Amino acid sequence: FTDVYIPPEDTDLLVISDIDDTVMYTGVANKLRMLYRLFVKPAHQRTAFPGVAAFYQALYVGESEAARRPILYVSRGPWSIYEMLEEFFQMNAIPVGPILFLREWGISWRRPWPRRAEEHKYALITRMLDLFEDLPCVLIGDSGQHDPEVYTRIVKEYPGRVKAVYIRRIDSQADRERAIEGLRQQIAHTDCELRLAADSMAMAEHARNRGFISESGLQAVRRDSRDDSD
Template sequence: MTGFVRRLLRIAARPMKRDRGRGGYIVHPYRGYGSRHEAFLMGRVFRQAALGEVIPRYGVLRDLADVVRRIFRHGLPEVDVKVSLGENVATVTTDRDGYFDVHMPLEAPLPANSAWHHAELHVVLPGVEPVQSFTEVYIPPAEADLLVISDIDDTVMYTGVTNKLRMLHRLFVKRAHQRMAFPGVAAFYQALHVGRSGKARRPILYVSRGPWSIYEMLEEFFQLNRIPVGPILFLREWGISWRKPWPRRAEDHKYDLIQHMLSMRDELPCVLIGDSGQHDPEVYTRIVHKYPERIRAVYIRRVERKPERERAINRLRDEILHTNCNLVLADDSLAMAEHAFRQGLIAAEGLEMVRRESDR
């Protein structure tokens, strides 16, 4: 078995490691986001098989057994999930595959001195002990004056989305410390986070085309590269099931997802950051048409130089010239930062920090 296949097998098995082979019923929530008035989070309730004593705790055989357990993981439909966030409580029911979405009005205020808030989840099933879990929900502070929404793949870190084999290699084989952040990204996002005052604490939300199984790896990558951490939301669920043994076909619901993000603070202006390799310019232009007064800038990282693609992006740029928003097709983070400084979005110190980091 080649090293590449072994690494893919290890990654596919990784989500199963937490239960140490015990199996049973699990509620798996993802980090949520919201405003002072409402919160959103999602997750899944499922049952997975246990491992016997005869299978070694480590090695290829154990990884293979965990992948089989993942294939036969069974989502639990029509299960009630009780979610508590502070004194706010909501109960939702899972769909036919065990997934649930929570939209919780916040009738009881959350502490204003914190941006991250602890949510607890409880599931009661007949004949078994109650299943519990927890997650964090991000609520922007009151002093935030800008919302930043950023793609990850080929925007924050290089994954080679335009080359599918290279993307899979970087997603599934490279470890967090081996993944490559674009020069100046950390400094630029730090500058956007603190704003001109240096104390703005602006929310930065991230979206990715990757699977949920790389969630922890992305968080580690952000910390290693000093990139401001925020909720990470994925545009597809690559979960494996017996009925759907391959990743689910991605539907381009980034537009709807960004609208959810914008709903956190109706009055908050926004900056959108993406890359030229996929559909970011098209999706972001639709958002500008829908919210022409709110979107301050669209930054698109140039990841390939195809004349036809660049002409298409330039046409999109011209479509929104009548708004207050500029679409900037940029070669690097410094070009984005220079425009952001001219627009009053970051401080001079932030621009200089991006320039120094880009020159390394």
């Protein structure tokens, strides 16, 4: 990156969020549609999940509403969509932080799909945790791919660092939900709770209970969710 982000000395929380099907609807489960949305759709035609902007704004300013927390975003997409993502964030009033891409796609006719990203995501997030040393963090992802597995592994390997894992439910497959419940139980003895959330409001309510966001931030998510759904 040409810009170097240095968080304030009193920063109390690091937020690391997936983008695809977490912030922005991508449809990763359908690869052809995903490729169309990643490469073709302009920013103004892309859809943010209801309440996302207010929730991330609330996380950014914290319970005191004076914090300036670092928010890092990770994407499965290629570097070529960076400017589109930045424009999408600005159009939707989502706090813009560093956008980190998981891999070089290396697409060819012999290999039309990008390489697997799970290990890249794990390596990238753990590098960020090492970079920010002892700063606690919140991880946000979705149920459609491997976020719950990757995040649970990180919770185990960085005891006490991850304070919450928010997983957006993007479908209602019983087998997948059972698997995620199993992951939740694996870390139930820790200070970190894995929440499978139906929407941004469910995440925000938990974040408010844990003191990650303010009451006015929670109400803003409620209003934002309602307005986006109309």
